[in-house]
Amino acid sequence: MKRILALLLLLLMSAACAESAPLPYAIESGFLIFPAEDGKQPVPIAVKDGFAAKAQELAAENAYLGTPMNLPEALLPYVSNELTGGEELLEIYATEAIIVMHTRSATDGNVLRWAEWDGRQFAVYRKVIGKDFWLQTSNAAGNLAEIFIEGEPYYQYRLTLKKRRIHLHSVWGEQVYFIIEPHAICNDGTLTTCTNDGYVYGNHPYDDVTNLPFADFPTSYAQAVQQLDNTNWAVVNNPKPTDRLHLRTEPDRKSVSLGKFYNRTPVYVDEIRGEWAHVTIGRDLSGWMMTDYLAFGADMEKVACAFPQLTVKEAHQEYGADEFVYEYRVFTVPDLSADTMRWHSGESYYLIGMAGDFYIIMNSEEEIAYIPQEWLWAGNG
Numbered sequence: 480m481k482r483i484l485a486l487l488l489l490l491l492m493s494a495a496c497a498e499s500a501p502l503p504y505a506i507e508s509g510f511l512i513f514p515a516e517d518g519k520q521p522v523p524i525a526v527k528d529g530f531a532a533k534a535q536e537l538a539a540e541n542a543y544l545g546t547p548m549n550l551p552e553a554l555l556p557y558v559s560n561e562l563t564g565g566e567e568l569l570e571i572y573a574t575e576a577i578i579v580m581h582t583r584s585a586t587d588g589n590v591l592r593w594a595e596w597d598g599r600q601f602a603v604y605r606k607v608i609g610k611d612f613w614l615q616t617s618n619a620a621g622n623l624a625e626i627f628i629e630g631e632p633y634y635q636y637r638l639t640l641k642k643r644r645i646h647l648h649s650v651w652g653e654q655v656y657f658i659i660e661p662h663a664i665c666n667d668g669t670l671t672t673c674t675n676d677g678y679v680y681g682n683h684p685y686d687d688v689t690n691l692p693f694a695d696f697p698t699s700y701a702q703a704v705q706q707l708d709n710t711n712w713a714v715v716n717n718p719k720p721t722d723r724l725h726l727r728t729e730p731d732r733k734s735v736s737l738g739k740f741y742n743r744t745p746v747y748v749d750e751i752r753g754e755w756a757h758v759t760i761g762r763d764l765s766g767w768m769m770t771d772y773l774a775f776g777a778d779m780e781k782v783a784c785a786f787p788q789l790t791v792k793e794a795h796q797e798y799g800a801d802e803f804v805y806e807y808r809v810f811t812v813p814d815l816s817a818d819t820m821r822w823h824s825g826e827s828y829y830l831i832g833m834a835g836d837f838y839i840i841m842n843s844e845e846e847i848a849y850i851p852q853e854w855l856w857a858g859n860g
Contacts, residue, residue, distance in 0.1 A: 503544055506531045509559070513547045517801055519575040521547040522596045525559035533557055548572045548616045561601060562594050570614045577640055579624045581614050591626060593640045606638075606645060608693050623648070634698060638688070647685040650697060657700045660843050661686045663745070664707060666700040675784040675829055680745045681709035709776060713756070715744040716774035720785045723832060724773075726766040730755035737766045738813075738839050740832035742785040746773065760831070761847040764839075787830045787838070789855040796824075809848035813837035820848060830855075 505512040510523040511530065533554060537544055543551045550558070555568040558580075562571075566582035569589075573579075578594040578601075589611055593604040608626065615625040615635060622641060628634045632653035639646045649658045657666035658673050663680050665673030683706050684691055697703035715724045723739035730752055746758035746768065756773060759765045774782050796805040808819040813834040822828065822842060832839035837849040 502534055502538060503546075506534065513573065516547075518799060521573040521575060522578050522594070524571070524573055524578060525561050525601065527557045527559055530554065530557035547574070548619060562603060563592070564603070564605070566590060566592075572614065572616050572619055574620055574622070576622045577624075579614060579619070581612065581626075591624060591638075593622075593624065593645075595640070602643070604640060604643070604645065604689075606689075606693070610693075636696060644687045645689045647688045647696065650703070655699055657703060659683070659685045659703070661845050662712070662747075664700070664703050673827075675743055675786055678745075679704060679707060679709070680712045680714065680779065681707040682712075683707050709779070711748045712779070713746050713748055713758070713773040713775045714779045714782050715740050715742050715746065715768070715772060716778070716782045717742055717772050720783065724768055726758070726760065726764070726768055726832075728766055730757075730767045734767075737764070738832045738834040740768075740839070741787075741830075743782050744831045748773075748775075761841050761845040764847045787855075788857070789830060789838075790858050791824070791850075792854055792856050795854045797821075807850075807854075809840060809850050810837070811848065813839075813849040815851070817849075820846075822848070 504514065506526065509525060509528075511526045512523045513521045515521075534544060537551065537553060542553070545551050545554060550571055555571065558568050558571060562578060562580060563582055566584045568580060568582050570581040571578065576595075578596070580592040580594070582590045582592055584590050584607075587607045588609045591606040591608055591612075595602045610628065612626045612628050615627050618625055618637075622639050623637060624640070625635060625637045628636070632655075634650060634652040634655070636650055637648040639648050647659050650656070657664060660678075662682060663678040664683065665677040665679075683703070684695070685697070685703070685706070688696070697706070717724055720742050723741055725739050726737045727734045728737060729735075740760070744760065746756075746760050748756045748758050749765070750757040751770060754770055755767045756770045757765065758768050791805075791807045795807050797807065798805045804823055804825050806821045806823045809822055810817045810819055813836070827843045829841050830838045831841050833852070834849060836852055838852055838855065840848050840850050
């Protein structure tokens with residue numbers, strides 16, 4: 480009898496331990512909160528009242544409880560309608576910047592949803608895809624969403640959410656790969672980044688696909704380039720590639736120079752006045768260049784890039800929790816006493832010109848900044 484009672488007591492204790500098994504995350508005030516990893520805190524996920532009980536039930540069964548990149552199917556119905564809009568939730572993940580969801584609507588089919596959290600409420604964005612897809616999480620970080628469209632051939636679309644707009648970043652798959660930037664499309668045969676020689680410049684509809692039907696997303700490089708309008712675009716084209724072209728404050732050779740730019744620097748031409756063109760480089764660096772040293776239209780593709788290929792010296796690399804990505808400082812004007820910004824090594828940049836002892840640097844978002852020449856070097860070759 481004593482042995483039977485002891486066995487029953489052991490079973491009861493085991494059940495109690497199972498019921499109180501710790502969860503790998505916190506559930507507080509209606510939010511699922513994952514622990515920070517590498518110093519990055521995933522966005523909290525709003526959940527329904529039954530989420531905690533269901534998670535404890537799974538824990539008692541030693542079942543999979545989920546990570547920021549993937550919640551088990553049994554927990555998906557308990558994600559708040561505030562995020563799903565009441566649509567069937569098929570997949571969800573959270574980065575330090577956004578929540579990405581794959582839902583299914585009775586009227587629209589498969590839907591891609593984003594949610595941004597400002598500390599008080601969510602802003603949710605919805606993009607109808609229609610056809611079936613699944614979320615690719617191997618590169619999930621920041622505000623990136625990557626969807627995989629199965630088929631023959633298959634496609635993957637990388638999209639980002641910035642300033643309440645959805646941007647198409649790149650397309651790749653079994654037979655295609657190209658990168659899309661705000662005013663450029665690149666396909667130079669590489670699989671990670673593009674060199675400037677591989678870019679074609681112009682305006683296109685893919686920098687903001689918020690309202691662009693998914694059926695109009697490109698499935699080939701040729702199709703994407705067909706939508707490129709290079710009207711008013713040009714690149715610097717100096718007959719001597721080692722020379723650089725001045726950007727001046729006025730249409731006059733004697734006016735102040737804002738910098739000297741290498742061949743193939745892209746410029747948007749706002750106005751032509753005689754032998755001078757008023758141009759904008761990047762987002763907001765404007766001035767005058769001589770038209771004799773600019774190439775327009777199809778001639779742009781004939782100009783070889785002369786950008787220096789340099790990297791930031793170790794003394795100016797600042798590492799955080801991620802040992803593979805560093806930050807470095809750039810200046811808002813070519814002056815060491817000026818305000819600085821922090822850029823990181825994970826994004827592309829191009830040394831497009833010089834201003835005094837500084838290089839003029841532009842990133843893939845067309846931001847212009849300045850970095851001391853002595854902070855860069857050619858590397859170990």
